[in-house]
Amino acid sequence: MRPLFLGAQPLHFPTAPPGIGAIPPGFSSLVEPIGAARACHKAPAMTHNNGSEKAPSTAAGGWGALKSVGRQLMGSGKPLSGARTMLKANQPDGFDCPGCAWGDPEHGSSFEFCENGVKAVAWEATRDRVTPAFFAEHSVSELRTWSDYALEKQGRLTHPMRYDADSDRYVEVTWDDAFAGIAARLNALDDPNRAEFYTSGRASNEAAFLYQMFVRLYGTNNFPDCSNMCHEASGVALTEAIGIGKGTVLLEDFEKADAIFVVGQNPGTNHPRMLADLRAATQRGARVVVFNTLKEKGLHRFADPQNKLEMIRGGSEATSTDYYRPRLGGDMAVFRGMAKVVLAAEEAAQATGQPAVLDHAFLSTHTEAFEAYRDAVNATSWDEIEDQSGLSRDQITEAAEIYLASDRVITTWAMGITQHRHSVPMIREIANFMFLRGNVGRPGAGLCPVRGHSNVQGDRTVGINEKAPAALLDAMERELGVAMPRDRGHNVLQAIGAMLSGDARAFIALGGNFARATPDSALIAQAMQNLDLTVNIATKLNHGHLLPGTHSYILPCLGRTEIDKNAAGVRQIVTVEDSMSMVHGSGGINPPAAKTLKSEVQIVAGIARATLGNTTVDWDALAQDNDKIRDLIARVLPIFGDFNAQVRKPRGFHLRNGASEREWNTPAGRATFSADPLPEQTEWQNLRGENRRFVLQTFRSHDQYNTTVYGMDDRYRGVYGERNVVFMHPDDIAALGAEPGDVMDVVGLHDDDVDRIAPGFRLVAYDIPKGCVAGYYPELNVLVPHQVFGDKSFTPASKSVPVTFRPSETPA
Numbered sequence: 001m002r003p004l005f006l007g008a009q010p011l012h013f014p015t016a017p018p019g020i021g022a023i024p025p026g027f028s029s030l031v032e033p034i035g036a037a038r039a040c041h042k043a044p045a046m047t048h049n050n051g052s053e054k055a056p057s058t059a060a061g062g063w064g065a066l067k068s069v070g071r072q073l074m075g076s077g078k079p080l081s082g083a084r085t086m087l088k089a090n091q092p093d094g095f096d097c098p099g100c101a102w103g104d105p106e107h108g109s110s111f112e113f114c115e116n117g118v119k120a121v122a123w124e125a126t127r128d129r130v131t132p133a134f135f136a137e138h139s140v141s142e143l144r145t146w147s148d149y150a151l152e153k154q155g156r157l158t159h160p161m162r163y164d165a166d167s168d169r170y171v172e173v174t175w176d177d178a179f180a181g182i183a184a185r186l187n188a189l190d191d192p193n194r195a196e197f198y199t200s201g202r203a204s205n206e207a208a209f210l211y212q213m214f215v216r217l218y219g220t221n222n223f224p225d226c227s228n229m230c231h232e233a234s235g236v237a238l239t240e241a242i243g244i245g246k247g248t249v250l251l252e253d254f255e256k257a258d259a260i261f262v263v264g265q266n267p268g269t270n271h272p273r274m275l276a277d278l279r280a281a282t283q284r285g286a287r288v289v290v291f292n293t294l295k296e297k298g299l300h301r302f303a304d305p306q307n308k309l310e311m312i313r314g315g316s317e318a319t320s321t322d323y324y325r326p327r328l329g330g331d332m333a334v335f336r337g338m339a340k341v342v343l344a345a346e347e348a349a350q351a352t353g354q355p356a357v358l359d360h361a362f363l364s365t366h367t368e369a370f371e372a373y374r375d376a377v378n379a380t381s382w383d384e385i386e387d388q389s390g391l392s393r394d395q396i397t398e399a400a401e402i403y404l405a406s407d408r409v410i411t412t413w414a415m416g417i418t419q420h421r422h423s424v425p426m427i428r429e430i431a432n433f434m435f436l437r438g439n440v441g442r443p444g445a446g447l448c449p450v451r452g453h454s455n456v457q458g459d460r461t462v463g464i465n466e467k468a469p470a471a472l473l474d475a476m477e478r479e480l481g482v483a484m485p486r487d488r489g490h491n492v493l494q495a496i497g498a499m500l501s502g503d504a505r506a507f508i509a510l511g512g513n514f515a516r517a518t519p520d521s522a523l524i525a526q527a528m529q530n531l532d533l534t535v536n537i538a539t540k541l542n543h544g545h546l547l548p549g550t551h552s553y554i555l556p557c558l559g560r561t562e563i564d565k566n567a568a569g570v571r572q573i574v575t576v577e578d579s580m581s582m583v584h585g586s587g588g589i590n591p592p593a594a595k596t597l598k599s600e601v602q603i604v605a606g607i608a609r610a611t612l613g614n615t616t617v618d619w620d621a622l623a624q625d626n627d628k629i630r631d632l633i634a635r636v637l638p639i640f641g642d643f644n645a646q647v648r649k650p651r652g653f654h655l656r657n658g659a660s661e662r663e664w665n666t667p668a669g670r671a672t673f674s675a676d677p678l679p680e681q682t683e684w685q686n687l688r689g690e691n692r693r694f695v696l697q698t699f700r701s702h703d704q705y706n707t708t709v710y711g712m713d714d715r716y717r718g719v720y721g722e723r724n725v726v727f728m729h730p731d732d733i734a735a736l737g738a739e740p741g742d743v744m745d746v747v748g749l750h751d752d753d754v755d756r757i758a759p760g761f762r763l764v765a766y767d768i769p770k771g772c773v774a775g776y777y778p779e780l781n782v783l784v785p786h787q788v789f790g791d792k793s794f795t796p797a798s799k800s801v802p803v804t805f806r807p808s809e810t811p812a
């Protein structure tokens with residue numbers, strides 16, 4: 001063992017167990033145990049897989065995660081100031097980790113980072129640069145042939161660039177010329193609704209608020225937003241059910257819950273800090289019940305790389321106690337089935353004079369339309385439920401019994417739930433189920449959509465919303481003295497429609513990678529190049545930047561980890577809101593990647609001033625002082641209170657959420673049950689029995705952040721060095737007349753005259769329900785039809801894409 005010192009605290013860090021290799025340089029000072037040991041009796045680990053398979057014996061996290069961390073911190077042989085940077089992640093005086101929207105613990109004293117947070121930070125803190133010289137060397141047509149990985153790997157964008165069609169290259173432009181050029185194109189449009197203003201969820205509250213103010217003053221509500229492809233269904237369903245489109249729990253509730261249901265979510269990769277909370281729950285005897293089509297490793301066991309003892313012993317702890325594997329799109333049936341069990345238990349209790357099972361006080365005081373729901377549940381047969389879910393009545397009964405035995409239950413979910421056609425009724429069903437025993441709005445219980453991007457929830461709160469509530473628009477009008485546009489604007493799919501039809505003429509993106517994140521990537525690529533103006537505010541080069549319209553600009557911005565100073569040298573902080581509605585400050589600590597960068601706030605203000613002038617709003621003043629923006633936010637949205645004072649508290653503050661206090665902002669003034677029938681057919685049921693047809697879910701590998709590809713491995717799923725793979729049941733591979741490892745083309749089955757083909761994908765034999773297959777986004781987005789989306793949510797159904805396979809000409 002080598003003694004290490006972290007501040008005043010001596011630490012002993014273990015050497016790696018045999019076979020793991022040396023501790024990678026650069027990460028050792030990252031390691032510190034978190035919190036005190038939470039010794040308690042342990043709940044038994046059980047799996048209820050679609051067969052009788054055993055859970056994998058290995059754990060997520062552990063040495064593999066630490067090795068990966070070390071590699072990330074070393075970058076491409078140029079060590080980053082990584083350890084220091086990492087220590088400031090999610091700290092009161094540091095920056096908010098750009099990795100995900102999971103909440104931070106109350107005592108922001110222990111490290112709060114994870115392997116994938118480290119990747120996100122290291123990716124931004126790279127020393128590689130994409131300079132004007134790089135663009136002089138490579139034409140846009142050439143760069144289009146590069147992979148997503150290769151493009152971002154070049155490093156941070158340094159200078160504002162303008163597309164020059166003659167040379168097919170981006171050339172350097174001054175900031176002022178860029179702003180003036182953009183303003184000229186925007187002001188030349190005959191209708192502001194011909195411009196689309198995209199936002200990706202990493203943008204801060206300050207940048208997003210300024211952006212929506214600019215766009216509305218310009219005259220449109222066209223706010224296609226990454227959340228349209230993400231948790232939109234949660235927003236829609238929860239607004240209908242509980243009167244607010246957000247979750248109702250705090251991180252502390254996870255310490256109090258008797259059972260946590262984790263549905264359609266892969267926290268081991270996408271919200272790794274959540275694993276610590278899940279395993280703490282199993283350790284104190286709570287049940288963690290997983291519903292996931294796949295056996296995701298992080299949802300079985302987790303070795304905490306920040307726990308010294310565990311690392312020395314090579315130990316790990318369970319992150320779940322019960323694991324069920326429904327078919328794709330089968331979860332509404334699962335929850336309907338569990339509700340049947342709960343209602344039957346209530347009847348039995350009544351018949352035998354036992355205590356009630358339902359929370360009658362809650363149902364009568366706080367809910368609406370329970371009877372209609374009860375009728376809908378009674379009208380749903382077990383046959384339907386078993387067929388659609390792929391789980392047996394016994395399995396569903398077993399899971400429901402855990403719910404019945406638990407006083408306090410939390411249900412969390414993510415993309416496995418939100419990216420289907422019937423996502424909104426599915427999430428309403430989750431809410432219905434939770435209402436039955438009053439599991440919303442009390443400690444240790446509640447609904448928890450686990451958001452994706454680190455500030456996607458905050459962006460919505462501050463007005464990035466194509467259908468913004470009237471109250472927000474009224475308040476903006478009062479503040480600015482100018483009428484706000486009132487027509488509903490475009491969401492992502494409507495923006496795509498407008499681009500395809502030629503109605504849209506301009507596209508501006510505050511971050512993100514619209515072209516690759518959206519469905520039907522091949523069609524979108526064409527449509528984007530037909531625009532008059534495309535503008536990308538970004539940290540790194542991606543394919544979205546390589547589809548220039550007639551006039552095109554790349555505007556490089558500071559990242560979260562970087563020091564942001566105004567012209568007078570005063571440091572600025574920004575704020576973000578996590579999945580638990582906690583708003584906190586974030587200030588960078590690294591020097592900017594280039595002196596030429598501007599903050600997102602300054603860039604938005606620059607475009608706004610050039611387009612609208614400096615009269616209605618003093619953009620110049622706002623650009624220099626984020627406190628002024630926060631004051632403005634609080635005037636428009638009083639829920640932020642004394643924003644500037646609150647945000648300087650160590651852990652930030654909680655944005656009040658009526659539903660978590662049982663105040664229901666629904667039309668009925670109560671938590672509202674829905675009585676939707678199950679979908680007639682899920683995509684799996686539609687395709688069943690049809691030769692060579694499958695339903696595909698497109699998800700994330702362990703080495704990517706959405707369209708940002710960090711590397712070619714998916715360690716937890718045993719895939720190394722490649723991304724063009726499709727996970728498939730061995731029997732399905734055989735039915736194709738193929739063998740594991742064969743390379744085939746994946747062909748989309750949507751019935752229009754577009755060819756949707758992803759050539760050259762290797763079949764990986766995998767433990768996955770028959771008829772269901774899986775592969776990575778964004779590579780498979782060419783197969784996702786933009787016409788198939790969630791009812792009411794308009795979210796592309798990227799977890800249930802009908803596909804078939806054909807022999808491939810592409811070499812393996």
Ligand SMILES: Nc1nc2c(c(=O)[nH]1)N[C@H]1C(S)=C(S)[C@@H](COP(=O)(O)OP(=O)(O)OC[C@H]3O[C@@H](n4cnc5c(=O)[nH]c(N)nc54)[C@H](O)[C@@H]3O)O[C@H]1N2
Pocket residue numbers: 099100101116230231263264265266267269270271291292293294296326327328329330331414415416417451452453697698699700701702704705706799
């Ligand atoms: N490292 C890293 N972190 C991230 C991201 C990232 O790309 N990388 N992305 C961020 C963003 S924007 C988001 S939205 C979140 C995404 O977080 P997740 O929702 O965890 O993301 P996916 O990779 O899409 O995983 C979907 C999971 O749902 C399961 N699933 C799919 N369909 C079904 C179904 O019909 N039923 C059930 N029960 N399960 C199903 C899949 O097997 C998979 O485990 O993560 C955020 N955090």
Ligand SMILES: Nc1nc2c(c(=O)[nH]1)N[C@H]1C(S)=C(S)[C@@H](COP(=O)(O)OP(=O)(O)OC[C@H]3O[C@@H](n4cnc5c(=O)[nH]c(N)nc54)[C@H](O)[C@@H]3O)O[C@H]1N2
Pocket residue numbers: 152199200201202203226227229230231415419452453510511512513514517518519537538539540541542557558559560600698699700705706707708777778780781784798
């Ligand atoms: N098939 C399929 N499609 C999907 C999904 C899926 O599961 N399956 N998931 C959907 C989901 S949940 C989401 S959220 C979307 C994600 O869609 P987006 O949010 O549009 O995509 P990202 O890949 O997160 O964006 C990456 C780019 O953001 C830029 N960037 C990074 N940091 C910053 C920053 O601090 N500021 C600025 N201005 N730019 C920055 C970089 O240039 C980088 O290239 O994709 C959706 N698409």
Ligand SMILES: [Mo]
Pocket residue numbers: 226229230231451452453
């Ligand atoms: Mo997302």
